[in-house]
Every structure is written in C-alpha cells, then in structure tokens.
Amino acid sequence: MSGPANPYRPGAGVPPPVLTGRDDVLARFERVLEEVSSGEGQRPWAVTGARGVGKTVLLLELLQRAEDAGWVTARLEAGPPDSLAAALTRALYVPLRRALARGGERGGALSRLLTVFSAVRVTVDSSGRLSLGVDVDAAAAGAQLDDDAGLHRLLHALGLWVRDEGRAALITIDELDAAAPADITALNRALHLLGQDDLPVPVHVVVTGNPTLLAGLARANPYAERLYVLHQLGPLDDAAAAGALTEPATHLGIRWDPAAVDRAVAESWGVPYMVQSIGSFAWQVRAGESISLPDVDAAVGLALAEARGMHLARWDGSTPAQQAVITALAALGGEAPLAAVAERLGRTERSLGRVRADLVARGVIEGREGRFRFTVPGFAAFVVENR
Template structure:
C-alpha cells in the first residue's frame, strides 16, 4: 500500500498514530496539574522504563497537557556530558522572559532573574554568549552558597513564586533522568521536597531508565514519598491490537487476527517494535487486509532494519570487553541475571568483569533491577547479541 500514507511512526520520540495503554498516567498528570494549581499536595511523577517503551512520547504528551492546564513548561534532556545546571539554565531563563511578558504587576519575575544570575555565577555555567537580563544584578545571598542542593532549591522557589505572581504554574519535564549524577538527582528531590512544604506551583516530571535502585539514603526515602513511580512497560495484547488497528481504520484497511497475533508475539508488546512491524507490514501489503503472510514477509526486513539502527548504534559504542559481557548475558535466558553467573560464563572473576559492568551501567545499556541482578535496558537485546556475535569470546579489560 501507499508508503507515503503509511500511518506508523517508528522513531525516537515520534508520536504514535494511536497512543494506547497510557491513559492512567495521563489521568495522573491531569490530577497533579490541577491539584498543584490549587495548592494541594500531590506526588510528582517519575516515569521509568526500558528503551523504546514510549517515555519520551509520554513526556511530550504530558507537556501538552500542562500547557492545556495553563502551565508554563520547560522540557530538558539530561546527557552524560553536561551538568544539570548547564541544561537547566537556558530554558529557565527563557521561561522567566515568558513570565515577564504576562500581564500583572509585581517584582517576583525580576527577582527570579536576579536569583538565576547568582546561581549561574556560582555553578560557573557558560550559557553561550547570552546574558541574563543585562541590567539585573545577582541577588547576593540567594542561590550562591555553592551548595548545589540549597541553591537549586532557592532557584526553583524563586521561579515558582514568579509564576504564582503571574497567576500561572510551572512544569519542569526532564527526559533521560538516569544520566543525572547522584548528587544532581538528590538535589532535585530535595528541592521538590521544599517546594511541596511551601506549596509553590511547580511540578516536576521525570522520565528515564529505572533509577530508584540507584538512589540511596535520604534521597531514596524522600523520592518514595514525593514521587509516584510509574513503570512504563510493554503493551498488553489488546493494546497492541489497538495500536495497529486504529491508525489503519481511516484508510479502510484492517489487520487480520492472525497478523495481529504474530506482531504481538514478535514484539512482546514493545511499542517501538510494534511501530516497526506495523510500518513494514503496511508496505508489504498491496491491499486490505494485512495478513499473517505480509507480516511474515516483512519480518526479515524489520529485523535487518533494527539490527542496522536501533540495536547497532548501541552496539557500536561498546568496547570489546563490554560486548563480551553483554554476549555472556544473552546466554542466560532467565529474568534474573547475576554478575557472578556472567563472570563464570566468561571464565573470569567478578572482579575482572567489574569495570565493564560499571561502564555498561553508565552507558545506559544495563541496569540493576534488584541488588546483585542486572538486566538489559533494551528489549530483545539478548537475541540481537546472539545474531551479531554468534560465537562467545571472553575478552576482559
């Protein structure tokens, strides 16, 4: 069928033609926005899940929802090579400009700029050539203590108060939160704790790979009380059917029941794969319905495409010892994968595989769901490892 009209949307953050199975989280978002605007306590949201399950799509949707609820929003993406301060300052500055343009009197926006200036002076962010309101002096004694936790809190509160004065509220959405350092994550959590105590209108929504197990001590206890952790997972069979059937309906096209079953089996309900199989099966069919045969015909093509892109980009960033580690992981088919078992498969000691394991966690390839256990962050990655490295080689650092 016409590839130009193909409704499916495989790609990082591409909005799916039908966003299925996430209505609970969107409802939670609506309640959170409404309650915080009314100065009522409500838990912020942290969406965690594996690669390609639709966290970014959901975060974008939650941003739209916030705008609909009259919030001013900023959306940032944490990265390994930038600090939280660096990614946060430019959009916060823009946000203050937006607040400044809103009708109303008062001095809180101006104060927001002054506090932001102090914050920048201390964290020594180079925000390109931009100036933070040239005529504004830093506010001495605010957000300039050098203690990131305390300074971030002061900054957030100043910005939230500026929004409040302009009769609006703020939503800060952060993608890829697992790339924040422990110190940054704790600072965010503590800042949100103070925000809740003072009932200021600022909401934080984060998305990323599972992080709760990585948190420790005070940050962990606060996080559990302040945030609702929503696990974004694979879609149910019913939702996979909807995700495929609904978008094609308006072209008078249908998938047969067997075709849907096959896609569910192959994708295990992972949204990114569902979009890929939907996309290729549409192209393989010449007319409706899209049948099991069309799906089967497309499968080698889809796998090839995934191997060349989705999986490959991740594989190419790995050193030989990291590749061996993941290849050994693929040998263990149970959910629980212990580091000691992986080391044994490679004829190495736990100590020898330690550095590769640590780097793989840092690169976001594996995570530790429970103490001692590790798991792939990319669904179906084990199968890919077997395809790309048919023979297991044990290479250590």
C-alpha cells in the same frame, strides 16, 4: 506502495499516531493537574523503563496536557554539557519572555524570579515594564545557579511566579541518569525542600530514566526513594499493542487481517518501539487495502534487522559480568532456566543471583515460571551474531 502516508513512527522520542496502554498513568496525571493547581503538594514523579518503552513520548503527552491546562512547561534533557540549572534556565527563557511581553509588573513574583536569573540582563522600559535582553546567555545564567541551592532557588521562584499568575508549572527532565552526580544531588535536595513547604508552590517535576534510576537517586540521597512517586513503564499488553497497530490504519482506510495483528503483537513482545517498527514495515510491504500475515512476517524480519540501536544500548549498558550472563542466555536461545545459564558458565546458580537481579532491575531480562528471557525480541540473535 502508494496511498495514504505511513502513520507509524518508529524512532526515539517520536510521538506515535495513537498512544495506547498508558491510561492509568495519564489518569493519574489528570489528578495531578487538578491537585497541583489547587495548591496541594504532589511528590515528583520518576518514570522508569528500558530504552524503547515509551518514556520520552509519555513526557511529551504530559507536557501537552499541562499546556492545554494553561500551565507553564519546561522540557529538559539531562546530560552534558549543560547542568540542570542551565538547562532549566534555557527552557524557561521562552515562557518568561512571553510573560514579559504580556507586561510583567515590576516588584512582583516575576521580577523576583528574574533576579534569580542573576546573569540575565533585565531592563526596565519607559512604561516601567520589565524586558529581557535579547542576548541573554542562558547557559551563563544557569552556571551562576550551580551552587547546591541554586536549583531550589530557581524552582521556588518559578513556583511563586506561576502561583501569582494563577497558574502552575510542569518541568520534565528526560534521561536523568545522564546527569552529573552533583546535579542529581542538587535536584533531590531542591525537590525535598519544595516538598517541605507548608504552602507548596504549584510546580510538578517529572523525571525519567533507566529501570535502575531510583536506586541511583537513592545512592545520592537516601531519602530519594521516598521522595518520588515511581511509575515503571513496561511493555504494552496485547490489547494496547493491537490498538497501536490497527487504530492508525483504520483511520486511513487500511485494514489489518486478524491473524496479521496477532502475529505482529506476538513478535513485538509489546515493546512500543517494535510495535511501531513492525507496523511501519508492514505498511510499506502491503500490496493493497489490507495488511496480511505474510506482510507481517516480512515486516518482522526487517524490523528485527533495524533494532540494532535498541540491542546495542542493552549490551553497552551492561557490566562484563552481566555480558557473560547475556552471552550464555543468548547461546541458549534467549530463554532458559537459570540453572542452564549457570551450567554453561561453569558457575553455581547462587553465585549468579546478584547479576541476574541486576539484569532484571535494568529491564534486560525477565523471569517467567522459573525461566529467564530477554525483554526485547531479536536480542539473542543480535548477541550471537555480534559478540
């Protein structure tokens, strides 16, 4: 079907045409922007949720808002090969160069920050301004900060510099679960120390991870549970899912039939990735200026066939004991009382308590009126067909 380009954006970390259903967390972030700028300390944020729920695109929105407010921003993704310090050094390279190009003065907070980047070649030109060598090896610089206190030194020096400039900084760390345990400990400790300053530096850190992230952080440092403000992202409610489907189309002169919207919302289970995927296929298969119920039915089939990545992530991230429960629940159609799952496995309900709790904590299953079901559509069929 030709016409306006498809506005929907199924994928990983691809911003949707309209970000719906996150008004509360965005309103809280607006307060953080004000309070951190005015020198009030703010606990770092931990944004958690299962894959496909919209953590990365929320981070992108926060980064955009911080940039619009004039903040220095750095976007990190945890995980090999870089340590967090190396990733942060790399991410700060561009803002630092920009600051230097504007004429950073010697001796100020900026040069203190630069000395923390000890491997960064700092040269002073004839006007006494600092400049960064163009051949900076950010990874090598970060590696020198890999001792326990390095990350704290870097964040603190960054904070002093942005405060000096009358600004603030936002650091986002996506998929923190992928970081090395030593890195997680160093981050917790750094944030803990920053939070203890009498005059906290204006640096706000937001990390994301699986629903079990906070438990993992607390294993590294018991105080971590109280260190972070937790934002648990869940599925979109019906109105938000409907808005995510209809608003982008309306802008382009394409109408969703009300019955089609209702069906798409129901079949997506509010999972943002599925909302985008169903929207995208419905857009492709539609025959004219509107999207009908049969369009959505076709789109749902196509979207489920393509949800393999999301399904695999849930399966692969599960322990053998969890996979046994998943397999039993899938064989029961994806929704059943725990007693039925236990019976199928020849186990007692009680003995499954721990596994069930872990699966709920990971966002793989959810409890509803004494029954359990998977949190994403199509997972039961995926497991039956592939396992």
